[in-house]
Amino acid sequence: MTQVFGFVLSLVLTFAALFVALKTSLSFNAIIWIIGTLAVIQAALQLFMFMHLKDGEDSKAQTINILYGIFIAVVTVAGSIWVMSFGM
Amino acid sequence: MSANLNTALPLEYQTEQNRMNILGFWIFLGAEIILFATLFATYSVLSTRFAGGPTQNDLFEIKGVMTETILLLTSSFTCGLAIYEMHRGNKKGLLTWMIITLLLGAGFVGLEINEFITYVHEGATMQTSAFLSSFFVLLGTHGLHVSMGIGWAVMVMIQIVKRGLTPVTARKAFIIGLYWHFLDVVWIFIFTFVYLKGMVS
Amino acid sequence: MGIKWDKFFITGDPLILGSQIAILLTMIGIVALVTYLKKWKWLWREWFTTVDHKRIGIMYILMGVLMFFRGGVDGLLMKAQTATADGKLLDAQHYNEVFTTHGVIMILFMAMPLLIGIMNVIIPLQIGARDVAFPQLNALSFWLTFSGAMLFNISFVIGGSPDAGWTAYFPLAGKEFTPGIGNNFYAVAIQIAGIGTLMTGINFIVTVLKMRVKGMTLMKMPMFTWTSFITSIIIVASFPILTVALALMTFDRIFGTHFFTLGGGGLDMMWVNLFWLWGHPEVYIVVLPAFGMFSEVISTFSRKMLFGYKSMVFSIVGIAFLSMLVWVHHFFTMGAGPAVNSIFSITTMMIAIPTGVKIFNWLFTMRKGRIQFTTAMLWALAFVPCFIIGGTTGVMLAMGAADYQYHNSLFLVAHFHYVLIPGVVFAVFAGLYYWWPKMFGHMLNEKLGKLHFWFFVIGFNMTFLPMFFLGLDGAVRRSYTYSAETGFGPLMLVSAIGAGILAIGFGFLCYNIYWSARYADRNISSDPWDARTLEWATASPAPFYNFAKLPEVKSLDAFWYMKKNNDGLELRENEIKEIHMPSNSGLPIIMAIVFGIAGFFLIFEWKIAALVAALGIIAGLIVRSFDYNDGFHVPVDEIKATEKAWRKVDKEVKDHVS
C-alpha cells in the first residue's frame, strides 16, 4: 500500500537528515544542501503519495497552481535573502 | 451547480460543486505556500540577529524536536489511512483513524506549547530579539494552523456521524485531509531549515 | 495597557470637529430616511444578504465611487495646500495624514473595489455562468473589503489617521516614532480588506476554470475574462505576502516584537522588501483588468475582432511571471549593491515589452476599423497616449543609477499618476459607460459623458504634467510646503488649477449618474452597442439567473458569431428548465461586522476584547460549516414570465450610437 511505503520513506528521510546534520562533519554549506534536498524529496512524496496531487479532473490546474506557488515561494525566500544581504 | 451525481468517481468528486471546492482548496493551499514562504523569508533574513539574546544553539534540543516531528509525520500517515478507509466506504475506519490523527496532532501542539514555555522561562521571548520574533511567529503560525485544523476536523467528524458518508461530508473529510498533509509539509521545512540548520551552525 | 479613552475622539481641530458633526448628522439622516421609507427589510433581503454576483458587484462599485470622492478630496486638499508657496491651509502633520489616506484609499479602497466590482458583474456573464463558484464567499469578500474600508475611514475622527505614507516605511511607522494609534488603523484595516481580496482571487480562478459555458475553451475567452483571470492569479500569489507583512507590523506595534524596529536586531528595510514584494504585483492587479476593459471597448467600437488575441494572452501570462520579479525597483536607493540593482533594472525594463505588445495590438485593432466615438471609446482613445507617457517615464525610473536622481521627487508622483489614472481610472470610466446598461437597464447620458471626459482628461494632464518638470527641478514628494525662492510657484499653481478642472469632470460623472437614473430612456435594447461578447446575449439588466438557456460558444466573440449566423439567439418554450440558484445568507455581513469589531479593539490595543471578538469569527465559521442549505430552484413559469418581458419589447431603440 502506497500509504505505508510513503510513511516508511518519510521516516527514513527524516532520520537521514538528522544524521547528516548532527553526526557528520561535512561543511555547513554541504549539509544545508543535502538536508534541503531531503526536505524537498519528502515534500514531493507527501504531495504525490498522500495528497494525490495528480487525482481528479483538474489535476493539471492543481499541478500548475502548486508549481506557480513554489516559484513565488522560491522568489520570495531567495530574493529576500539576496536583496537583504546588501551586496555582501 | 445542480447535484448531477457521477457515481463512477470517488464520493468527494461526485458533484460539480465538490470538484470546485476541491480545486478551490488547492488554490488556497497555493496561497498558504506563499504565506509560509514569506514567514520563512523573514526568519532566514533575521535568524542571525540575536541582539545579545540566546541563539539557536542555546535553545534547541533535538529530543523534543524529533518527538514533535515523528508525531506529526505519523499523524499525516494515519490521516492518509482515514481517507483510504473513506474510499472503501468504511465510516468507522475513517472516524477511528481520524481520531488517532487528531490525538497525535494534539500531542504535537502540546509539546510545542511546552517547548515555548520552556524558552520563555529561559528568558527567550518574542520581544527579546529579531531572531526570536521571527522564530515564534513562524512556529506559532504553524501551530495555530494545526490547532485550527483539529477544531475543524472535529466539526467535520460530527457531521459525518450525524449524516453518514455523503458526497458533501466526504468532500469535507477529503479537504481536511489535504490541509493536514500540507501542514506536515510545512513542518518538514521548519524541521530542516529552522531546527536542523540552527543546530548545525 | 491599551489606549486611553481621552484619546478616543480627535479633539481640538475645528475642521475635524465639523466633519465629526457632519458624519453624525449624515448617519442619523440615512437611518431616519431608511426607517421613514420602511426600507430596512428590503435592504436586508435584497442587498445585505444577497449572494448575487451582479448585486455584489454593484455594491463594490458604489463603494469605489464613494471612496474616489474621499480620496479625491484628500488630493484636492493637498493641491490647495501647495498651490502657492508657504501655503497655510494644512500644517505638516495634517499634510502627512492626508497623503497617507489618499494613497491607501485610492489604491485599496477605490481602484480595487471598482475593478473587482466590474469583474463581479461581468465575468460570470461573459463566460455564460449563473454565478461565481462560491457565491457566499463572494459576499463575504465584499463585506470584508467594506468593513476594512469603513474601519480605515473612521480613523480621522476616532483615534487619528495614519501618517507614515501609504508605504508606511519603518522605522517611521513603528511605535517608537509614531506612538499614536493612527498606524494601527493602517495595519488592521488593510488586513481585513486584504483577506477579502484574497478570497475573491480564489473565487474567480475557480469560476473561470470550472464554470465556462460549453464550447468556451480558454483561447475563446473574452479578453476581459483573461485579464481578470490572470489578475486573480496574481492576487493569490501576492496578497499572502501583504497579510504576513501587515501581521508582522501589527506584532511590532502592538506586541513589542522586533521585526522592523531599530532596536532588538530588527531590520527596517525588511518591511520595505516585503511591502514591495506585494506592492509591485498589486500595480499589475489594478492595471490588468483595466487592460481587459479597454480591449473589449476598443474592439466593440472599432467593429473588429481584437487584433493579436494570442499575443495578448501570452503577454499577460508573461506579466504574471515578470511582475513578481521587479519589486526592488522601488528601493534602488537602499544601496543593495550593483548586482541587485542591475538585475532588477533589467527585469523592470523587460516588462515594457509585453506592455508594448498590447499597445500595438490596440492600435492595430483600431486601424481601418469603423470607429464610433462613444464616451467609452473616448476614454480608451485618451488612455493610449497618456499611458505611454506614464510608461516611458517608468522606463526612465527603471534605471537604477538614474533613479537616484528621480527618487522621491514629484517626477515619480507624476509618473505613477500617469500610469494609474489612465490605466485604472480611465478604464473604470470606460467600463462604467459601456456596461452601465447591463447593470441598470439604462444608459448614461452621452452628452454629460463627453463633458465628464473632456474636463477630466484636460484637468488630469494639467495637474500632473507640470509635476514632471517640478520633480526634475528638485521638488520632493510628501513635502507640505516650499519657499517662494524655489521658483516652484507658477507650475504648482497650474497643477492646482488642473486638479480643480479634474474635480469638475468628476462632478459631471456624479450628475450624470443622477440624471440618467431619473430621466434616461428605459426602453433600450438588451444589446445597445451591437457588442460582441456573451454578457449582451441576455436581458439588460440581466435576470438574477443570468441566462434562461445557457448559450453555446462556437468562436471568439461568441455573441457576434451568434448574431451573424443567427444561431442560438431565440429561446423555445420547451427549452426552459428549472434553474438551481444559491440562497441568500446573512452570515457574510455578520462575519464582516464581527471582523470589524475585533479589528477595532485590536487597533485600540484592547487585546482581551479583541480576542473575545475573534471568538465570534470562529463561531461564524462553525455556523457556516453546519449550514447545509443547498439553494433553491427557479420554477419554469417564473423564467418564462421573465424572459417574455424583455424578448418582445416593441419599438425598442436599437443602436444608441448616432
Ligand code: HEM
Ligand atoms: C483625483 C485626482 C488626484 C489628485 C489631485 C492626486 C494628487 C496627489 C498628490 C498631490 C499626491 C502627493 C504628492 C506629495 O507627495 O506631496 C498624491 C500622492 C499619491 N497618489 Fe494621488 N492624486 C489623484 C488621484 C490618484 C489616484 C487615482 C491614485 C491611485 C489609483 C492615486 C495614488 C496616489 C498614491 C499611491 C500617492 C502616494 C501617497 C504617498 O506618498 O504615500 N492618486 N496624489
Ligand SMILES: [Cu+2]
Ligand atoms: Cu513597481
